[in-house]
Every structure is written in C-alpha cells, then in structure tokens.
Amino acid sequence: MRIAFIGGGTMGEAIVKCLLNKNIAMPANIIVSDVRQSRRELLSREYGVSTLADNRKAIEGADLIILAVKPQDLAQAMEEIKKPAPQQVVLSIIAGASLSTLQHGLKHPGIIRAMPNMPGQIGEGITVWTATTEVSPKQREMAQSVLGALGEQIYVADEKYLDMATALSGSGPAYVFLFIEALIDAGVHIGLPRNIAEKLVMQTIVGSTHTVQKTNKHPAELRSMVTSPGGTTAEALLQLEKGNFRSLLLEAVAAAYNKAKHLSVSSSSMGEG
Numbered sequence: 089m090r091i092a093f094i095g096g097g098t099m100g101e102a103i104v105k106c107l108l109n110k111n112i113a114m115p116a117n118i119i120v121s122d123v124r125q126s127r128r129e130l131l132s133r134e135y136g137v138s139t140l141a142d143n144r145k146a147i148e149g150a151d152l153i154i155l156a157v158k159p160q161d162l163a164q165a166m167e168e169i170k171k172p173a174p175q176q177v178v179l180s181i182i183a184g185a186s187l188s189t190l191q192h193g194l195k196h197p198g199i200i201r202a203m204p205n206m207p208g209q210i211g212e213g214i215t216v217w218t219a220t221t222e223v224s225p226k227q228r229e230m231a232q233s234v235l236g237a238l239g240e241q242i243y244v245a246d247e248k249y250l251d252m253a254t255a256l257s258g259s260g261p262a263y264v265f266l267f268i269e270a271l272i273d274a275g276v277h278i279g280l281p282r283n284i285a286e287k288l289v290m291q292t293i294v295g296s297t298h299t300v301q302k303t304n305k306h307p308a309e310l311r312s313m314v315t316s317p318g319g320t321t322a323e324a325l326l327q328l329e330k331g332n333f334r335s336l337l338l339e340a341v342a343a344a345y346n347k348a349k350h351l352s353v354s355s356s357s358m359g360e361g
C-alpha cells in the first residue's frame with residue numbers, strides 16, 4: 089500500500105508515526121507533501137519518509153491519499169490534487185469537510201471521511217469514519233488498518249454520525265483535560281501536594297474507565313457502589329447536582345454538535361462548481 093499525505097502537520101505526523109510503529113506501512117511507501125520546508129525536513133529526518141512540496145506529484149502512484157491540512161487550506165489543496173486516478177481513494181480527516189464537499193472539490197467519487205481524536209497521536213485515540221458507496225471493500229479494509237493504527241476505529245454507514253462524533257470524541261479530550269485539571273486543583277485546594285494530587289486524579293480516571301470496561305456495569309450502578317448512605321461521596325455528588333453538572337455536560341456536547349453541523353454546512357459550498 090502506497091500512501092500520500094497532503095499536509096504533514098500534527099495529525100499527518102501522528103498518523104505516519106503510528107503507521108510505522110505498528111508496521112502497517114514502511115517509510116519507502118509513504119510520501120508527505122507539505123508547503124512548509126521545516127515540516128518536510130523534520131518528517132524525512134525523523135521517520136525516513138519521502139517528502140515534497142508538490143501535491144500533484146506526491147499523489148502519483150499512491151493507493152491512498154490522506155488529506156490532513158487545516159479546513160481553511162482545503163480548497164487550495166483540493167484544487168491542486170483534483171481528479172485523482174480512478175483507482176485511488178482519498179481519506180480526509182478535516183473537521184467539517186463533508187463527503188459531498190470533497191467529492192465535488194476533488195471531482196472524485198471514492199472518498200472516506202474520518203474524525204480521529206487527539207489521543208490518536210499516541211495510538212490511544214478513537215476514530216469514527218464513513219465512506220462513499222464508490223469506495224471498494226479492499227479500500228475500506230485499507231482505511232480500517234490505517235485508522236486502526238491511531239487506536240480504536242468505528243465505521244458508520246450514515247455520515248450524520250460524524251458531526252456527532254466530532255462533538256463527543258473529537259472535542260472530548262478537551263472536556264476530559266479540563267476535568268483532570270479542575271480535579272487536581274481541587275485536591276491542591278484542600279491541601280494535597282500538587283504531585284500527589286496529580287497522581288491520585290490520573291489513576292482514579294484510568295482505574296474508573298477500566299472498571300466500566302471490565303465489569304460491563306452501568307456507570308450509575310458503579311457510582312452507587314461508591315456512594316455510602318450519608319457519606320462523603322454523597323455529599324460531593326449533591327454539590328455536583330446542585331451545580332447542574334450533568335445538564336451542563338449535555339448542553340456543552342449539544343453546543344459542540346450544533347457548531348459542527350454549522351461548520352459542515354458552511355463548508356459545503358467550498359468544493360462546488
């Protein structure tokens with residue numbers, strides 16, 4: 089499998105790194121095109137992949153073309169690589185770029201749209217992806233193994249789930265980082281040394297996540313197992329309920345979803361014509 093990257097920034101590099109770490113591709117089969125010389129130098133030095141600054145040349149002979157530029161650079165990148173060869177498939181990780189925007193802008197039927205998340209940078213991410221009907225089973229398998237290099241991956245038949253995933257797992261790491269930060273600060277506030285508070289919070293989050301996964305119990309059941317009648321946890325949960333913690337989260341995710349839908353709509357005219 090020959091893979092061409094259009095854009096070798098944070099996410100492009102993360103995918104290259106995971107593909108090589110998991111032996112899904114060899115450096116000789118990866119080419120990265122980036123407008124920035126410093127990125128090209130770093131990627132060829134660190135990973136031994138070929139690099140160039142010419143998008144059109146970069147996609148020659150590639151089976152899979154990965155679009156990893158920022159949304160504002162998409163129109164130009166599409167202009168540069170439009171009408172790829174019929175047997176090539178384009179995989180975009182660009183937030184808000186719909187299948188139809190990509191099909192029109194690239195004048196190409198075979199498109200995969202994926203929403204990875206930030207922990208993919210260390211192979212611990214989760215990616216939700218979909219594809220146009222023109223993408224063959226073999227190309228789907230290729231996408232599955234490439235996206236699987238970033239961690240877990242879930243295929244969805246309906247594109248509408250991509251905007252929802254953007255709000256939940258795409259933005260999700262930011263919610264979790266904020267929660268971690270606030271909980272550590274709370275530990276410090278009541279008098280714990282910061283390094284101990286950090287360790288307590290991090291392992292509490294990792295351990296709680298693994299408990300949900302391993303016991304297969306509903307989180308509400310696990311929560312009630314930690315909540316003794318009239319105890320300390322019940323006291324803390326009362327404060328969280330008073331502050332509308334649960335509905336605040338619902339509203340935050342709904343706001344991110346509305347924004348994702350709005351971005352998808354406003355970018356959908358980008359590739360027309």
Ligand SMILES: NC(=O)c1ccc[n+]([C@@H]2O[C@H](COP(=O)([O-])OP(=O)(O)OC[C@H]3O[C@@H](n4cnc5c(N)ncnc54)[C@H](OP(=O)(O)O)[C@@H]3O)[C@@H](O)[C@H]2O)c1
Pocket residue numbers: 094095096097098099100121122123124127143156157158159161164165181182183203204205206258
């Ligand atoms: N970061 C995340 O956690 C995350 C998660 C999910 C999805 N995504 C999506 O991933 C995409 C890439 O994000 P990123 O954080 O990797 O961005 P990034 O670090 O800015 O990387 C993009 C790279 O592409 C270069 N570039 C710009 N225009 C180009 C062109 N026409 N041809 C070739 N290269 C070009 C940029 O150079 P310049 O800097 O000089 O412009 C930059 O080096 C975004 O669309 C984002 O929505 C990101």
